[in-house]
Amino acid sequence: MSTEILTGENALQVDQAGLDSYLNHVLKRRSIRKLTAGPVSDETIRAIAEAGRWSASSGNSQPARIVILKERNTDFWNFVEQTLSTKLQGEQLERAIARLAGYRSGVFTIVVYEDTTISHNPPAGFNPELWKNFAAQALGIFQANLWNAISAAGLGASNQHINFQIEEELRSFLHVPETWQSYCILPVGFPAETPAEGSRHPHEKVVFYENGPAE
Numbered sequence: 001m002s003t004e005i006l007t008g009e010n011a012l013q014v015d016q017a018g019l020d021s022y023l024n025h026v027l028k029r030r031s032i033r034k035l036t037a038g039p040v041s042d043e044t045i046r047a048i049a050e051a052g053r054w055s056a057s058s059g060n061s062q063p064a065r066i067v068i069l070k071e072r073n074t075d076f077w078n079f080v081e082q083t084l085s086t087k088l089q090g091e092q093l094e095r096a097i098a099r100l101a102g103y104r105s106g107v108f109t110i111v112v113y114e115d116t117t118i119s120h121n122p123p124a125g126f127n128p129e130l131w132k133n134f135a136a137q138a139l140g141i142f143q144a145n146l147w148n149a150i151s152a153a154g155l156g157a158s159n160q161h162i163n164f165q166i167e168e169e170l171r172s173f174l175h176v177p178e179t180w181q182s183y184c185i186l187p188v189g190f191p192a193e194t195p196a197e198g199s200r201h202p203h204e205k206v207v208f209y210e211n212g213p214a215e
């Protein structure tokens, strides 16, 4: 895969249309927790995965791994339900199961992992805690790139963390090595709900030009 990067005088022009289009996808990306099925090609899914694979990482160490379930999507969510049923009870279980319905009815699911053979092995002389922090940042960027690509494709997703309740069972269901630690689960499909209007802190609370807010 290659994209042209302009250099020299040809580069001295902001691609405003490209920026507007990108921002539109970022603004469109919302947590969509109720999904519906529809036609999504393997090529589309691969392109979404490529948006993750090409993410930046510290020293290009690339600590993220993903497992994508399409053929096994329904089986996967049935497995999650069965496993949760052995761990939760009563109302907690009912609420968890009710939420799963919206994920199961989507098209595919991405499970995001950290490969600790990378994140727990800093280069010589590198502070190990800082290296782990950098890996976490890289995983965040990877997830953001996946989620924005999903939005650009007109699909919806959310960022779920049921994985932490079922780590070992998930490991064997997905056949992943013990050295991988789960991060999150992204159920993906066509949106079957309109999210509430988005809200964020005002620009002035978050973004400071030239100087921060301290006296």
Ligand SMILES: Cc1cc2nc3c(=O)[nH]c(=O)nc-3n(C[C@H](O)[C@H](O)[C@H](O)COP(=O)(O)O)c2cc1C
Pocket: 029, 030, 031, 032, 033, 158, 159, 160, 161, 162, 195, 198
């Ligand atoms: C690190 C992280 C963890 C999150 N965990 C969950 C989660 O476990 N379940 C969930 O439904 N949403 C989860 N979310 C989604 C947030 O609640 C959501 O992004 C936020 O409220 C803003 O809403 P929006 O995504 O619609 O813009 C998580 C988001 C992030 C970045």
